[in-house]
Every structure is written in structure tokens, then in C-alpha cells.
Amino acid sequence: MSEIKNWRNFRLYVITAADCHPGRELIQVMEQTLIGGADMLQLRNKTGSKREVLEQAKALRELTSKYGVPFIVNDHPDIALEAEADGVHLGQEDMPIAEARQRLGSGKIIGISTQCVEQALAAQAAGADYIGAGPVFPTRTKPDRAAVTTEYIRQAAEAVSIPVVAIGGITPDNAETVLAAGAKRLCAVSAIVGSEDPAAVCLALRKTIAAAGGWQKRLITLNGLAHPTSASRLDELIHLLGQGEKRLVAELDGTVVPRSQWARTLLSEGAKLELVHFVGGG
Amino acid sequence: MAKHESERLSKQSEPQLPGETRNSSPFSSGPAQASAGQDCLLLGGQRLHSRFLMGTGRFPSPWVLQEALKASGAEVITFAVRRVNMDSVEDDSVLQHVTERQLTYLPNTSGAKTADEAVRIARLARAAGLGNWIKVEISGNPRTLLPDPFETMKATERLAKDGFVVLSYTSDDPILCKRLEEAGAAAVMPGGSPIGTGLGLLNPYNLGLIVEEANVPVIVDAGIGSPKDAAEAMELGAAAVLANTPIAKATDPVAMARAFRLAIEAGRLAKLAGRIPKKRYASASSSESGSLFGASIPPKIPPAEGIAW
Incomplete structure (x- = not known):
């Protein structure tokens, strides 16, 4: 094993x-x-x-x-x-x-x-x-x-x-x-x-x-909510979510993942993902 | 003003002004010396010509924000880090509206209640590739949004060590501001009053003390209600002013942005020009001699000493 x-x-x-x-x-x-x-x-x-x-x-x-x-x-x-x-x-x-x-x-x-x-x-x-x-x-x-x-x-x-x-x-x-x-x-x-x-x-x-769709979905936590996904990698998930065009920052299990690494980042069951961007603020 | 600059101005009883880059003392000659062209603010390695830092929240539309930004002349803009809206595939980030301009980005850590949370937000913001400035904003109370001094202190120290240009939003406490400076803050940002209240400067005395003691730029942030508050802050010796709500929520935000720009310039110029001391009683603008009505004995008045303000 x-x-x-x-x-x-x-x-x-x-x-x-x-x-x-x-x-x-x-x-x-x-x-x-x-x-x-x-x-x-x-x-x-x-x-x-x-x-x-x-x-x-x-x-x-x-x-x-x-x-x-x-x-x-x-x-x-x-x-x-x-x-x-x-x-x-x-x-x-x-x-x-x-x-x-x-x-x-x-x-x-x-x-x-x-x-x-x-x-x-x-x-x-x-x-x-x-x-x-x-x-x-x-x-x-x-x-x-x-x-x-x-x-x-x-x-x-x-x-x-x-x-x-x-x-x-x-x-x-x-x-x-x-x-x-x-x-x-x-x-x-x-x-x-x-x-x-x-x-x-x-x-x-x-x-x-x-x-x-034959793939068993993984359950991850996305921005605080449970999210079942068929994506196995970060780039794929963001693409599936239709968020690929946004200027956003990804944090996986507490660590920032640079955009250049998205394609190399595997999503595992139970992963905690935050996708954030900039909004108006003072 | 940094300590090394204080010497040549030591005859002045004015508070010291951090972040100066003026070529000569504006106090020594006419107001032309204090023209905006020579009066830059050095902050985080940047040479800023505008002393107005503008927030980007709560504007009625992206277009109004853009126009207000132009009218403000601001070179530094702030924004917040939030979760992406998954229901929309359109880019609703504030950045798409401002990227064509030459700006320095100052993300804040709003929403953080602890130093850990603030550090996490700062790292996320830096990962967006828009520089390494961060406004530490850690709220200790949801009703007043007043900053938590202990957590702000911890976050400032950690982020400065981590290579950030840290601008710490803080209470208007002179000792705390000094401690933040020692912890590595590139600028301290005492609030005039709680965020979004528009109550203006509740403790000008403290702000004056903070400016006097500081070796880093003091940027008055939060609570500003109208341009006169901004001008007051600048006259007190603030290096710059940060405002958001009073512009975004004004009836005409674009006009208000311009009003703030002018007020901040006016306040700055007034500070450099040197205001008169306050007196209890009048002193005539023209001399008594030669008066048509020939009063030759001057009236008896108490000693008119300047009042500290």
C-alpha cells in the first residue's frame, strides 16, 4: 500500500x-x-x-x-x-x-x-x-x-x-x-x-x-461552504466554477497558491479552499 | 518630519513633519517655497505628490469611483480583500476599474479580528502581485470598529518582519503610535473618529502630540466628515489624509473628491506657511497711529498670550 x-x-x-x-x-x-x-x-x-x-x-x-x-x-x-x-x-x-x-x-x-x-x-x-x-x-x-x-x-x-x-x-x-x-x-x-x-x-x-462524470466527486470546503467537485486540480476547479477570468488569489489549506502553481495543485478530499479578490474598501 | 530634519527647523515651535523631501525650509521665505511641486511625501520607498489617500468602497458605481479618483489626484488607493462571488462569472473586482492608472495599492485587512487573521489577509493580498503595502486594520468591536491595539501591534511587528510596508490603522494614542513605529510601521494612521461616522477629529490635541513625536509619516484615517476635517488634520501636521465614506457617500462624489484634494493641499500649505498663535482678544489689522479720531492713549488690555491648540 x-x-x-x-x-x-x-x-x-x-x-x-x-x-x-x-x-x-x-x-x-x-x-x-x-x-x-x-x-x-x-x-x-x-x-x-x-x-x-x-x-x-x-x-x-x-x-x-x-x-x-x-x-x-x-x-x-x-x-x-x-x-x-x-x-x-x-x-x-x-x-x-x-x-x-x-x-x-x-x-x-x-x-x-x-x-x-x-x-x-x-x-x-x-x-x-x-x-x-x-x-x-x-x-x-x-x-x-x-x-x-x-x-x-x-x-x-x-x-x-x-x-x-x-x-x-x-x-x-x-x-x-x-x-x-x-x-x-x-x-x-x-x-x-x-x-x-x-x-x-x-x-x-x-x-x-x-x-x-464517472468520477466520484470530492467534497471540499470552498469559501466556507461544502462544495462537491469532480475537479482534481485547482486550475480545473477554478475553470469549472467560471472564475478563471477573475483576478483572484487562491489559498489552499492556509497556504497561498500562486497562479503559476494552480495546474500542479491537487485537491484532496476535505481540502479547504479560499478564493478571494479585491473589493472597494477604505 | 524625521528627526534629522528637525534641526534646521528647531527655531520653530511647530510639530515635526515626517516624510519631508522639501529642498529648503518653507518657513524661511515666501509661500512660493511651499509649492506642491517640491513638497513630496516619501512613503514606503515611493515619492508621492498627493497627500490624499482615497478609499474605494461604497461608491454608487464604478464610473463614479473612476471619476472621483481622477478628481482626487490620489496616488494611493485602498481596498479590501473578500471572498469571490461564485454566483457571478463576471469580474467584479474593484481593480478592473482602476488598473489603467498609475497607482500604489494599499489593501487593508478589514474583517480581521486578530493578528493571525490580519497576517493571513496580508499574505493573500500580496499574492495578487500588486505590491507589498498593507494597511493593518483589526477591529476590536463591531459597533465602533475601533482598532484593537494589542492585535494591531502584533500584526504590525510580524508583517514588517515579513517585508511588508505596513501602515497601521490605530487609535489616536501617542504612546501606541510610537510603539507601532518602533515595531516597524512605515506610517501610523490614527483615526480622527470611528470609521464612517464623519465626526471629524475628536482629539486634535492627541493628533498634534502624535505628529510631534513621530519619525514616520502620520496619516489621519477614519472618521473624516468633510474637507474641513481633512484641512484641519493637515494643519495639525499630518503627512496625509485617508478618506473614503465622505467622498463615496457625498451627493456628488466627484465634486467632493476635488474638494478634498483642495482642502488637503490648503491644509498642507497652511501648515508649511505657519499659522498665527491664537489670542483671547482682538488685535487690529491696522495700526492705531494716524487714526482720524485721534485716540492717542492705547486701551488697556490683558497680556495676549498664544493659546496652545
Whole structure:
């Protein structure tokens, strides 16, 4: 079980795929996804040397910390530990969850890819913190794997209580279908990092997720009143409230949050938010 | 006036004037020396040409506020920090009406009852990116809105340490004003009378003492009812006057803003020009000699000494 605060609030999970953006730096592309609203990030590098993966992991750790976003390393618990990542993501053919847990300790997130309900239940029983469910659609990232279709998304969402992330061939065009099947969290790879404008794609996906309303609302206190919201981040909430155009100041749990940090500020259950501005006075 | 400036004016029995930047003593020659062009007020690192600080509350409309601001000549405006109205998506902040002008912003901490609350409001205000001035205003009583001296003291100290330019709204108590100055206030703002009452200066004697003792500008704030109160405050030696309600609630706020501007200039000029001492009995404007009716023996009168005021 992870100790990282509120990581389960994530809704848009993005995984690196450097071959999707030749000529562009990994860090720059991934920062764009964070700007667009990715709230969970995974480093997947199946071809690089361990040294290269470690360097990338350290750089992405620094980047995600800046945005307050959890960072996961694919496969390598040792690299995850050394880079101070928040956890690892395993495939069905990788090391068992129990072994990864032993290496990482209880404070890290362990996720695992699943293709059927049996795997989902086994993962939950073995102590996985979340599961990936897919590929929902045929995908360029994993061309040899048959699509599990949205039917599995429906089954997985009902079968397990840990977070389920739908993955595989998801784009802004088909995201609605996946959400309609019961998905609350989406993961996309090539549709995002292979795009000319990763931030815009992330934003589009987040809007679709928010519109689907499948997300459990958080209850926060806004200017002294109870306020249920589907927004997970401060910028999103202020936008939803239609207050984005105002010159206002936000104070979250007693601390002023500068406007430049709104997009990086997660709202947790029970948060106390004050939005103030200037009025006439003597 | 700062202590270092008091020496060259030591022959004068006038109260010292904080925040002076005059090139030469206006007391030494004609009134031209006291022209507004040379008479700036240094406050929080700013050189202010206007000694009128205007509040922005309770104006009948944003347009009237804007016009009144123009008429006032004020370079410093105050406002309050409040929760955003969630029911409206339009920007109803006071700032949108005044941002095209070159102004120094002085947010207040009204609504605060404790130093903690005032510090919190000050930090929120500073986060808006409009400078680091703050008017500490901590009310100790909802009916009189009189400032809580203990909490005001604490907040002044903390905010000054935190890098704010602190203007402390306070009771008209000379010792308290001195203590606030020592705690780091950039200016002290004794009230003439409770906020919004228009009762004018209830204790001119105290205000005079405060001015005499101060090494920071004294800005008379609160309770001003009409331009004559503002002029009186300036004649007492105040460095500036802050007013809001008497302008905003006047029948014609724009005209009243101009009246205040003129009164404050007049009061300031009068202070620099040096008024006559008060006497109990008359003294004729023309000499007795050469009177047509030839009274050669002067009337017997008691010694006419100046009355302290």
C-alpha cells in the first residue's frame, strides 16, 4: 500500500514512448503532458541500457515532483528505488508482485497489466495497488496483443476495488466509449506523446473524462461552504466554477497558491479552499 | 518630519513633519517655497505628490469611483480583500476599474479580528502581485470598529518582519503610535473618529502630540466628515489624509473628491506657511497711529498670550 498522498485521484495516466517523438526531447514532451493535465506518469524504456533508464528516471522524477504528480518506473524496482520513484509497473511476465513488494517496501505503488478478470483478481489478492486493463483497442505500442475490448473494462471495474486504468489504443476520439463502459481512469501513450501537441491532447482527454462524470466527486470546503467537485486540480476547479477570468488569489489549506502553481495543485478530499479578490474598501 | 530634519527647523515651535523631501525650509521665505511641486511625501520607498489617500468602497458605481479618483489626484488607493462571488462569472473586482492608472495599492485587512487573521489577509493580498503595502486594520468591536491595539501591534511587528510596508490603522494614542513605529510601521494612521461616522477629529490635541513625536509619516484615517476635517488634520501636521465614506457617500462624489484634494493641499500649505498663535482678544489689522479720531492713549488690555491648540 502506497504512502503517497492522494495518488488514487489520478485520472489521466501517461506512459513514455520516446520512439513516438523522434527529434524531441523526452523531458520536454513529458512536461507538455503534465501541463496538459496528466496526473500519473510512467517511464517505459524496454530498449535502453539500465544506466540510460536510470538517468531518464531521475530526470522524470525531478520533473514530476515539480508538478506534484506520482511517477512510476516500468519493470525495474532497483531503478525505481534509486531514482526515488513512487512505484513500479509490472507485466504479467515480469517478476511476481510479492517479490517487487519485498524489494520496494510497503510505501511504494505497484501496478500490473491485466488482460482478464482472473488476472485482475489475482493482482488485487497479491497486493497490487492498481491494475492496467487492456489493450482496449489494437495498439501500436503492443501490436502482438489482441484487444480485450471495452467488455473487459466493464468486468474489471466491477471485479476489483483497486483503481483500474484502461489502456491501449485510447485516443480523444474513442475515450468516451471507454468511459461509457465504466472506466474512470484512462491511459494513453502514442495518441499523446506521438502528437504534435501533447498538452492539447491531454486537455481534450481530461475534458472527456470530466464530462463523463464517472468520477466520484470530492467534497471540499470552498469559501466556507461544502462544495462537491469532480475537479482534481485547482486550475480545473477554478475553470469549472467560471472564475478563471477573475483576478483572484487562491489559498489552499492556509497556504497561498500562486497562479503559476494552480495546474500542479491537487485537491484532496476535505481540502479547504479560499478564493478571494479585491473589493472597494477604505 | 524625521528627526534629522528637525534641526534646521528647531527655531520653530511647530510639530515635526515626517516624510519631508522639501529642498529648503518653507518657513524661511515666501509661500512660493511651499509649492506642491517640491513638497513630496516619501512613503514606503515611493515619492508621492498627493497627500490624499482615497478609499474605494461604497461608491454608487464604478464610473463614479473612476471619476472621483481622477478628481482626487490620489496616488494611493485602498481596498479590501473578500471572498469571490461564485454566483457571478463576471469580474467584479474593484481593480478592473482602476488598473489603467498609475497607482500604489494599499489593501487593508478589514474583517480581521486578530493578528493571525490580519497576517493571513496580508499574505493573500500580496499574492495578487500588486505590491507589498498593507494597511493593518483589526477591529476590536463591531459597533465602533475601533482598532484593537494589542492585535494591531502584533500584526504590525510580524508583517514588517515579513517585508511588508505596513501602515497601521490605530487609535489616536501617542504612546501606541510610537510603539507601532518602533515595531516597524512605515506610517501610523490614527483615526480622527470611528470609521464612517464623519465626526471629524475628536482629539486634535492627541493628533498634534502624535505628529510631534513621530519619525514616520502620520496619516489621519477614519472618521473624516468633510474637507474641513481633512484641512484641519493637515494643519495639525499630518503627512496625509485617508478618506473614503465622505467622498463615496457625498451627493456628488466627484465634486467632493476635488474638494478634498483642495482642502488637503490648503491644509498642507497652511501648515508649511505657519499659522498665527491664537489670542483671547482682538488685535487690529491696522495700526492705531494716524487714526482720524485721534485716540492717542492705547486701551488697556490683558497680556495676549498664544493659546496652545
